[in-house]
Amino acid sequence: MSSVPSKLPSFLHSQLLVTPKHPETDCSGRTIIVTGANTGLGKEAARHIVRLNAERVIITARDASKGAAAVKDLEQTTGRKGVIEVWDLDLASYDNVKAFAKRVAGLPRLDAIIENAGINTTKFVEIGGNESTVTVNVVSTFLLALLVLPKLQETAKQFSIVPNLTIVSSEVHFFTAFPERESPNIFETLNNPKTARMSDRYNVSKLLEVFACRRIARHHPVSRLGVTINFVNPGFCRSELAREMNAVLISVMYAALARTTEVGSRTLVHAGTEADKSSHGQYMSDCKVQKCAKLVEGPHGKELEERVWQELSEKLEAIQPGVTKVLGPAV
Structure with missing residues (x-):
C-alpha cells in the first residue's frame, strides 16, 4: 500500500506551518545551471541565485521566446544584466x-x-523508447546527470570545492504503492500502454528518481566522486505541472495548501547551493535531510534500488555507451 494516510499529517504540517528559509548564501564566482527555468520553481530558483551574486546562471527552456522572456524578467527584478543565459534543452x-x-x-x-525540468501527464505517449514521463523524468534526467558529472568533477579539482548535483524530486514518491515492482522487468511494465497506470505515473517517476540517486550515492561516496548528489522536495506548489488536473480541484487545493513557487524554490536553492556533503544521497525537504518512503527505507528498499538502477543503467548505456563509467568503480 502507498503511504498516503501515514504521510498526511507531516504533509499538512509542512504545507501549513513550515516556511523554508530565505536563501542568503553568497554565490559569487559560481556558475550554476537550473533546468526547466523559464517558468515556475526553476525560474524562481534562478532569480534567487542571480540575486545571490552568481557569476553565471544558465537556465534552460524548450521554447526560445519563453526563455528570452524569462531572462528579461530575471534581469529586471534582480537588476543584474549579462549574468543569465538561456540554453536549449x-x-x-x-x-x-x-x-x-x-x-x-x-x-x-x-x-x-x-x-x-520534468513533466506530469496522464496521457500515455511513447518517446525515446519509453512512456514520456519515464523518458523525461527518469532516463533523460539521469543521462544528463552523468554527462555533466565530468565537468562538475573537473571544477571540484580545479577550485577545491564540492559541487552539487541536485535532482528535483517530490514527496509524492510516498504516494505510490508501486505495484510494478512485482513484475520481472519494471521499466518494461511501465512502458506497456495496455497496463500503464497513468494517474500514478508521476508519483512512480519520482520514486524511481529516489532509488537512482540513493543507489549512486551508496556506491559512490563524495570522497571518490568529488560531487554531492542529493534530491529535493519543494513541497506542493502552484505549478504548471498540474495543468492537466481538474481545474476546480486544483483551485481549491492551491487556495488551501499550496506554497508559492518562490517559497518552494527556496528548497531548490538550498539543496543546490548550500547543502553540504552530508546531503549526499539524501532526501531534502524543508531544507533538511528527512526520511524517504517506506518502500525506500524498508527491508526491500535496497533490493528495489539495485533493480531500478540495473534496468536504468542498461537504458543509459544503450543511449550513450560507457556513460555510467564516469561514476568510477563502485564501493
Missing part, C-alpha cells in the same frame, strides 16, 4: 540532451546543476 530528445551536455563541457567551471 529538451529532455524528450536524447540527442538534444547530449548536445546540451557537450556545450556544458565547454564551460570554464560548473559549481552546481539543479535538474528541475
